[in-house]
Amino acid sequence: MSSVEVRDVADGLWLWRQPHPAWREGADWVPEVASFAVRSGGVSLLLDPLAPHPREHAVWERLDEVDHVVVMKPDHVRDVDLFVRWYGATAHGPLMFWPDDIPQTSLSPLRPGDVLPGGLVALDDGRNMLETPLYLPEQEALIFADGLTAPHGELLVWSTPYHETRVLPALRAMLGLPFEHVLVSHGEPVHTRADFEAALERKPWGEVEG
DSSP states (O other): OOOOEEEEEETTEEEEEEEOTTOOTTOSSOSEEEEEEEEETTEEEEESOOOOOTTOHHHHTTOSOOOEEEOOSTTOOTTHHHHHHHHOOEEEEOSOOOTTOOOSSOOEEOOTTOBOTTSOEEOOOSSTTSOOOEEETTTTEEEESSSEEBTTSSOEEBOOTTIIIIIHHHHHHGGGSOOOEEEESBBSOEEEHHHHHHHTTSOOBTTTTO
16 A cells, blocks of 8 residues: 655646655654645746655656756755666755765755746745745646644744744745645645734744653
């Protein structure tokens, strides 16, 4: 039986979701994580991809072409090296990585304000570039690595010491973008603009759990 869920979100935008092999009991994130695929402006991109098992044909049969791979967060290196090697893709990502999880691939720097191939726009979420969310104009979607999470289904902002002073203002600025979908890596992956607005008014994840 397959352990991977495949879900279409919008025209050209889909995801697969599976248990992360590094998850351990007591971790502050749920076992299942989402990887994202989008075709925009004639370009195929993968965002924070975690490779499924070779027998997961429902994913691999859809990945007939990968032009670019994007790492949105230093600890979301995942399988960028594999996808770059197999598909000859160009990689983009952070300026730094954790010392025990450094990709072999040379990544083009990804900074807030950058426009990626396909027209994807890198955003500032107020976390000093510890994460670089993406805006997908064609699909009217926001994609987050960890900045927003939904471990119990309800969308929440991940807690930081500067939640009120930096993160919330940056997230509220995103409301100026025309988006209808919000995708997150951890927990329930697909949410609406209304869910995003509600998350900005809730206690952040971390405070909710105490």
